[in-house]
Amino acid sequence: MTKLSVNINKIATLRNARGHNRPNLLQAARDIERFGAQGITVHPRPDERHIRYQDVRDLKAVVSTELNVEGNPTPDFLDLVREVRPEQVTLVPDAPDAITSNAGWNTVQHQDYLRSIVADLKSLGCRVSIFLDPVPELVQAAATTGTDRIELYTEDYARHYHAGPEAALRPYREAAAVARQLGLGLNAGHDLDLDNLAYMHHNLPGLQEVSIGHALVCDALYLGLENTVQLYRRCLSGLKSEK
Numbered sequence: 001m002t003k004l005s006v007n008i009n010k011i012a013t014l015r016n017a018r019g020h021n022r023p024n025l026l027q028a029a030r031d032i033e034r035f036g037a038q039g040i041t042v043h044p045r046p047d048e049r050h051i052r053y054q055d056v057r058d059l060k061a062v063v064s065t066e067l068n069v070e071g072n073p074t075p076d077f078l079d080l081v082r083e084v085r086p087e088q089v090t091l092v093p094d095a096p097d098a099i100t101s102n103a104g105w106n107t108v109q110h111q112d113y114l115r116s117i118v119a120d121l122k123s124l125g126c127r128v129s130i131f132l133d134p135v136p137e138l139v140q141a142a143a144t145t146g147t148d149r150i151e152l153y154t155e156d157y158a159r160h161y162h163a164g165p166e167a168a169l170r171p172y173r174e175a176a177a178v179a180r181q182l183g184l185g186l187n188a189g190h191d192l193d194l195d196n197l198a199y200m201h202h203n204l205p206g207l208q209e210v211s212i213g214h215a216l217v218c219d220a221l222y223l224g225l226e227n228t229v230q231l232y233r234r235c236l237s238g239l240k241s242e243k
């Protein structure tokens, strides 16, 4: 089964636009779980432009599925996850001023650094995932860090999906096969949506979790949050998804 973890960054963006508590992020997380999500993902950034560090602390107390916290393991980020101990930490090498995640780890170059971070996080009881491009050498180097899973960075898949899904997914299938041989778990995310998700799910064996935020929150403006979460779940179930 491929689990749906909903990234609620953009709900926090909307809240922060007015400085009050509407929409209520914690209530949204509870509702998203009630509507069928199997996890909640957040990616606190150093400028706290959407998810604030305090949100992560508060979410830990209300999320009843799995909390996945993404980010670059800076000292502040590591202090936060040491305190909160989410079920999963996804390491993403974003620059502080990145508009959104725009690259995966070079696991070959940063192998030793990642190995020590992974060991630290695993000692807290967190599952660890490393965000990377679908390149076999990067998957092999990730495996040497001791990480539990990798998260394949799916922006390229999403960008090329409409020109030809099979070609767009090919590098991901190859990377997933290497991950499988090495005993690594498999997550995927970035720019997944109602058009491209079902094809990925049906054609990428072993996919354990997708984290989806931007498109899902945009869809919810038109379709409603409950309906939208269920449509995304349907893409992961084998049933055909009609909007």
Ligand SMILES: CC(=O)[C@@H](O)[C@H](O)COP(=O)(O)O
Pocket (backbone or CB within 6 Å): 007, 009, 010, 042, 043, 070, 092, 099, 100, 101, 131, 189, 190, 191, 213
């Ligand atoms: C890791 C990743 O792929 C990102 O998509 C991310 O978590 C989203 O971040 P923003 O919501 O800041 O664009």
Ligand SMILES: NCC(=O)COP(=O)(O)O
Pocket (backbone or CB within 6 Å): 007, 041, 070, 188, 189, 190, 191, 192, 211, 212, 213, 214, 215, 216
């Ligand atoms: N890890 C990817 C994620 O959490 C959400 O990415 P996006 O759907 O907002 O592009």
